[in-house]
Amino acid sequence: MSSARPGRTHDNTAARYDHILAHLQAAGLGALADLGFRGLDNDILDPVIVTGYTASRTHKLTPGQAEANRVLAVGRAPVEHGFAHLKNWRILTKRRTNPARATRLLRALLVLTNLEINR
Numbered sequence: 001m002s003s004a005r006p007g008r009t010h011d012n013t014a015a016r017y018d019h020i021l022a023h024l025q026a027a028g029l030g031a032l033a034d035l036g037f038r039g040l041d042n043d044i045l046d047p048v049i050v051t052g053y054t055a056s057r058t059h060k061l062t063p064g065q066a067e068a069n070r071v072l073a074v075g076r077a078p079v080e081h082g083f084a085h086l087k088n089w090r091i092l093t094k095r096r097t098n099p100a101r102a103t104r105l106l107r108a109l110l111v112l113t114n115l116e117i118n119r
């Protein structure tokens with residue numbers, strides 16, 4: 001787990017700063033990510049970070065792309081639920097110090113949240 005960053009930090013910026021791709025590759029792991037991470041991993045043959053497809057007014061999703069997005073959403077749902085539970089701890093909105101100092105607090109809240117969810 002990396003240190004906490006200010007909320008204005010973009011997902012890709014934080015991932016690059018913390019060398020997330022290198023850490024995942026070293027561990028032989030991959031990650032399912034939201035569209036905020038598009039463009040971080042450009043290795044088409046062996047991706048480390050898998051993101052969904054986006055549609056536009058001129059480019060609609062194919063049925064296969066839509067199904068891939070659904071499968072990705074199912075895999076990411078528990079993570080998003082975890083983030084939602086962490087937001088229930090309102091102390092995170094009241095914290096007025098350097099975000100790097102919040103890391104220990106976040107780790108403790110994550111443990112408490114997991115205990116609460118798994119009861």
